[in-house]
Amino acid sequence: MLIGILAYLLIGFVLNLFGILAKSRKQEFKDTDFINFRNSLLGVKLVPKWKLLLYKIIITVISILLFPIFYVIVYKGNYKKKVIEKQHTAKAKDTRLYFHSNISGVGILTCKTCSHSEKITSAVHGYTDEDEPWSLCSYQCQGCGKFHKVSNEMEKAGSVLCECGGELTREKPVFCPQCKTFELSYKMSYIT
């Protein structure tokens, strides 16, 4: 029994010295120190040093005693972080064109595969005599690939469907209306 408890504590101790659990606890302490340092610059009343030390000791002891729980929490957190990082790199590697990120103003869209070229209005804004500013945005039909100019008034009226019945959207990657590939380039002429 005693050996079991000692072995358990030893594992907890070792896991708090090396590996993800140790790393996470060190980061936590670094963050605490940083907050204290920042507060000292801001002139905020500081937490006494002995309280900080006590806090670190308590956290370390709890982390050793309850290491299986902490281990699972840290492991899950790391896993989530990795998934998010993966999504970010996938997005950064995506060379396709999107209305929101790399197509702005008015310009020429050219297909690298079939050489089809077309002038499109990604988004233009302006003011009329009326109070409300107008805007004109391009939407692409997901069925036939045709670009449609949709004003904010049309959007409000809810009449945004292609003649072919396809869904119009600005949220998906832009594709060539002729050969349907994503290998496109865009050259902006002007922006408003």
Ligand SMILES: [Zn+2]
């Ligand atoms: Zn094409």
Ligand SMILES: [Zn+2]
């Ligand atoms: Zn269509």
